[in-house]
Amino acid sequence: MENGSMTLTQEQKQAVVEFVEIINHTRKVQNKTIISPSIAVKFLCARKFDVARAITLFKQHEETRLREGLFGFNCSDKLLKTELQTQKFTILPTRDSTGAAIAIFTARYHIPHLSSHQTTLQGIVYQLDVALENIKTQKCGLVFIYDMSDSKYANFDYDLSQKILTLLKGGYPAKLKKVLIVTAPLWFKAPFKILRLFVREKLRDRVFTISLPQLIQHIPKESLPKHLGGTVDIEHNKWLAYCLNSMTNSDKYGNSAMSDHICNSNNTKKDSVPDPKVNNLIKENDVDEECAIVKNNLSSTWSCNTVNLREESSPMPPSSVSSGFSDDDSLHCDSSQSLTISQFVDYVLKKKRAGLIKEYEEIKTRSPDGTFSAARIRPNLLKNRYTDVLCYDHTRVLLAQSDKDPLSDYIHANFVDGYKQKNAFISTQGPLPHTCVDFWRMAWEQQVLVIVMTTKVFECGKVKCEQYWPPEESSEDQVYQNFKISTISINQFDNYAVTRLQVLNTNTNEVRRVSHFRFNSWPDFGVPHSAVAMLDFLGKVRKCQSSMLQDLGDKWAGHQRGPPIIVHCSAGIGRTGTFCTLDICINRLEETNTVDIKGTVERIRSQRAYSIQTSEQYVFCHLALIEYALARGFLSSPPDLSDLKPLDDSD
Known part of the structure; x- marks a missing residue:
């Protein structure tokens, strides 16, 4: 023009x-x-x-x-x-x-x-x-x-x-x-x-x-x-x-x-x-x-659609909000890298553990796919648990601004797509004492039904995550500004606990229920020796999300799979990334009988930097998916996976 x-x-x-x-x-x-x-x-x-x-x-x-x-x-x-x-x-x-x-x-x-x-x-x-x-x-x-x-x-x-x-x-x-x-x-x-x-x-x-x-x-x-x-x-x-x-x-x-x-x-x-x-x-x-069309710009003090932005301004980052209509607006849809389950097993056996580790290291050495400007603003630095784990700008979850404070929209959390669902997850760090209120603001604003915690509050003598909910049914309610959190019930299982929480917004007197899943069987170092417990845990999470969504009925107006699931460990990248990777790959396998772990990890890392923190977590995803395929009948006989035995590593 x-x-x-x-x-x-x-x-x-x-x-x-x-x-x-x-x-x-x-x-x-x-x-x-x-x-x-x-x-x-x-x-x-x-x-x-x-x-x-x-x-x-x-x-x-x-x-x-x-x-x-x-x-x-x-x-x-x-x-x-x-x-x-x-x-x-x-x-x-x-x-x-x-x-x-x-x-x-x-x-x-x-x-x-x-x-x-x-x-x-x-x-x-x-x-x-x-x-x-x-x-x-x-x-x-x-x-x-x-x-x-x-x-x-x-x-x-x-x-x-x-x-x-x-x-x-x-x-x-x-x-x-x-x-x-x-x-x-x-x-x-x-x-x-x-x-x-x-x-x-x-x-x-x-x-x-x-x-x-x-x-x-x-x-x-x-x-x-x-x-x-x-x-x-x-x-x-x-x-x-x-x-x-x-x-x-x-x-x-x-x-x-x-x-x-x-x-x-x-x-x-x-x-x-x-x-x-x-x-x-x-x-x-x-x-x-x-064919030189007129620009209608009459001499008026108010000119139609004047542009307040500079023409050279950079385009807005990709949207991080959920589409209400499409199931196919996620990064994780059809993939050219997908392998059939039998091809995938052959690929893993050929690569062996050393080859998969090399493949992961190649992914890990790539530069981040975005900027971290908001996370590096001085007041926001105090809201980050780790100085070397920052939050992308283009997919970060924005909170409603409070008290006209422009920095009050920041929380260390990123939207991550699921399989055929944009923003299926919110990958975030374990809350700090002074960010618990932001955590519950985020859960409320995003209408979260399920929270997944894949770390313990204490590990190796260190605090990995703040206790942001009442630990016992008899515990006193915990209050974070206008949010009162009550523990309604706790169900303990061999490898995980499910806590039913009630969240009261005292500003509106609205009450919501949230299910809190805490996985307890991830060792302090390394990865689980068997994927059975993690796969069972993941299945229970999805079943709970579906049940709670059904209970909402017409009260939910978003994606048919429901609001995002909050997933966190301590840093929000290692165990959190592993959980999201397995969920996406299992859903793809169930629908298409194909697998694409490498592409899935690459796409997750483009939305949540550094997801899948170690090579052993990367190898574990391959082993877990094969274990799932065996259990669900996608494979007729178990392959020899002795060359992929996991080594000790930390989250």
Whole structure:
């Protein structure tokens, strides 16, 4: 883009010509107004200049507008004016780090019996039409935030939500980059499952249910309004004035079919002369010259979608929040490195222990796949248990900021993907005395059901982890600011203990149950001599997560496998990484009869630095998986694994 214009390649110009010829041929036969190249570019931009897909979008767009009464509506109409002034839908004067425009629908402002579907959709389309006149929005697309903060069931309109999704998913000429459903109430799960059916498959992994603290992992803080944790003041009235000014002073769509639906306010002239400040307008009959599209930047104190970020700013890190729609947005999906279980056994027998250790050392010597800036900020250094085990920036769990302290969002914890589940785990260190409150804040905000602890409180005469829960049923409740932790029951088994905890949030008086699994059979040095105990433990954890999720019913609105499981040892990388590796590999084996330990470890380490801390843990994962395969009948006979006997090593 140069000077507010989009420079098209020769192929793109040809696509514009083809689109215009096909559409206008049909429209002439139907005695309809022909479209201009500027209209063609909007639809082509939205479909990567694929002519066939853009034509389909154009037809769906017209059908949607006709069906929902979105042609020829009058923005001076009292109902529409009232709708626009509710501020339930607005376009921010900022963008995300990719340049996409940001639209917000605030659910709590929607009162279904006071606003018809048609009026609400008219208010949305009226504003989107103006926003889409900006060249950068055409090029970079749109992020849609559905803010459910403080909303009630009475604010939710399922049919309207379906219509909005239908419009955005394939009936509007803009790239929909993401849909961010913020602070979804627990009752939202049931309609959410049905709504996913109306979203195109390719879009499903771009629809996220997230908490408020997670929003800044998608959109920079400086681009968000203050009520969503950002720094921007929403000036909705100025935006509406800009919309009216844009409609009044320029024929936005040129001589096009779309001009029929422009708001017919008394000041709007269908054939008005474009504002002289708008340059590079497309001429109707010269496509080669026309393909520098105008940037609509009227002289207004509030300019549509001005960018507060520097153009050279680096892109935001990968999202670390859970997708509510897709099972396939995890790093651990299909893998080109996968081996069948029989190939895997042959591979292990050929490598032997020395070969696997060499393979691990090669992985270990690679540089980290991210930065540790937040973990190295001086106040945050005190929240890290070990100075040489830091927390990646791009996958770290962000806490809700408290008391306007920008550093209060830090906890030494990273999201780690599971098999076909983004952020299935939170890998974290054993809490310190002064970070227990942050630990319980994290568990509460992420709606955690299960905590897995693979270390003891004391090992080798050292404190490995703070006792962050009451150790006995008769123990006094432990209080961490507004969280009161009670031990309801303890069940001791040969190799592990399961403690049922009650967590009371004294700010809201809400009570939740959390199951705490503590594995006791990992020796002070080395790895377990047999994987049976660990595999049994892992199975019990998964069964408990599934049972507790089922008990929640429609109170859970996220991924079908439930919220993330917190996993920790002392540092949060050795035994923790081993647990996550085995869980991922077992799930892959069960579904595909294939194994990929090396690739799994590499991907885990890209999200939680240094995971799988020792070569013996790496070898143990191979032995454990073979042991699991034997027990579950994936192998017909046990191989000779004497060359892989584990040596002593520490976590």
